[in-house]
Amino acid sequence: MVAVEYQHSFNYRQFASGSSPVLQVRIARQDNHEFGIDTDVYLDSGAERSLFNGDLLAALEIDLINDRAKSYGSTIGSSVTAYLHQVQLIVPNVGDFSLEIGFSNAEIRRNLLGRDFFNLVQIGFRERRFQYYLSPTP
Amino acid sequence: MSLPKIEVNADWDAEAKVWVATSDDVPGLVSEAETLEDLQKKLTPLIRELLEAGGVLADNNSRDIPVNLVAHLSVKGVVRTDSPSTASFRERELEWRRTHAETLRQFENEWVVLEGVDIIAHGADAAQVIREATSRGINTPYIFFVEPESDDSVRIGL
Numbered sequence: 001m002v003a004v005e006y007q008h009s010f011n012y013r014q015f016a017s018g019s020s021p022v023l024q025v026r027i028a029r030q031d032n033h034e035f036g037i038d039t040d041v042y043l044d045s046g047a048e049r050s051l052f053n054g055d056l057l058a059a060l061e062i063d064l065i066n067d068r069a070k071s072y073g074s075t076i077g078s079s080v081t082a083y084l085h086q087v088q089l090i091v092p093n094v095g096d097f098s099l100e101i102g103f104s105n106a107e108i109r110r111n112l113l114g115r116d117f118f119n120l121v122q123i124g125f126r127e128r129r130f131q132y133y134l135s136p137t138p
Numbered sequence: 139m140s141l142p143k144i145e146v147n148a149d150w151d152a153e154a155k156v157w158v159a160t161s162d163d164v165p166g167l168v169s170e171a172e173t174l175e176d177l178q179k180k181l182t183p184l185i186r187e188l189l190e191a192g193g194v195l196a197d198n199n200s201r202d203i204p205v206n207l208v209a210h211l212s213v214k215g216v217v218r219t220d221s222p223s224t225a226s227f228r229e230r231e232l233e234w235r236r237t238h239a240e241t242l243r244q245f246e247n248e249w250v251v252l253e254g255v256d257i258i259a260h261g262a263d264a265a266q267v268i269r270e271a272t273s274r275g276i277n278t279p280y281i282f283f284v285e286p287e288s289d290d291s292v293r294i295g296l
Contacts, residue, residue, distance in 0.1 A: 017286065038278060047296070055249075059272065092227035129158075
């Protein structure tokens with residue numbers, strides 16, 4: 001048997017469209033935490049990397065397009081281009097994480113935290129109870 | 139024909155100090171309340187709504203739904219947590235969203251910046267919505283997208 005202890009527990013967020021594992025985060029510039037934005041992110045264990053709507057960078061006064069473009073492929077073969085930016089991901093009561101996130105000018109409606117974030121934490125899902133668990137150490 | 143009895147489990151969340159109801163008989167059911175009595179009041183209409191949505195119960199069926207609510211004061215398991223709920227961030231906004239779903243419907247398919255209980259800006263262009271919010275003095279806007287009500291489609295990450 002494997003026993004895992006978690007420090008935090010979250011209920012899935014309930015929407016008109018259903019329940020989802022959503023985490024409330026603040027994204028901030030690494031060099032100046034005064035520039036930030038609060039938003040919802042979906043925890044996506046199927047995503048190899050995190051992907052956010054590039055418009056959010058407007059709040060951080062960061063230009064979206066840089067020389068670090070990356071293609072994000074979907075399950076049907078289509079892809080979107082995202083630009084990697086190192087930002088501070090602040091999860092209240094849990095911790096601050098430095099994470100390289102792909103921001104895209106595609107119409108991303110759900111910001112996704114993928115396995116690059118999961119690599120920084122310990123996370124577990126209990127779908128039947130609509131809960132997930134999180135600890136700030138991998 | 140009478141409806142089969144619905145089994146609902148109520149687990150006490152000691153940190154959040156609420157009873158949390160779930161049921162294998164009603165997919166999607168999750169509700170919470172500070173007392174079992176309050177939970178029971180919330181359950182009947184919620185179960186009816188979910189059963190109707192799932193096609194188990196016909197719309198406008200006025201028959202009583204028999205519910206067997208089983209309370210669990212202690213839960214043993216592999217997963218142990220120190221703080222079962224971390225909801226102190228943007229708590230006012232999240233509560234407002236929870237209680238004003240109908241109001242938010244008019245903003246379906248739009249981005250919304252909410253500060254406290256005030257909608258500061260909204261629109262289809264997230265960057266424009268953010269700029270409008272910051273121009274109104276919101277240094278750290280809280281922005282979210284209002285998804286349309288379920289349209290039978292299943293959403294995947296990308």
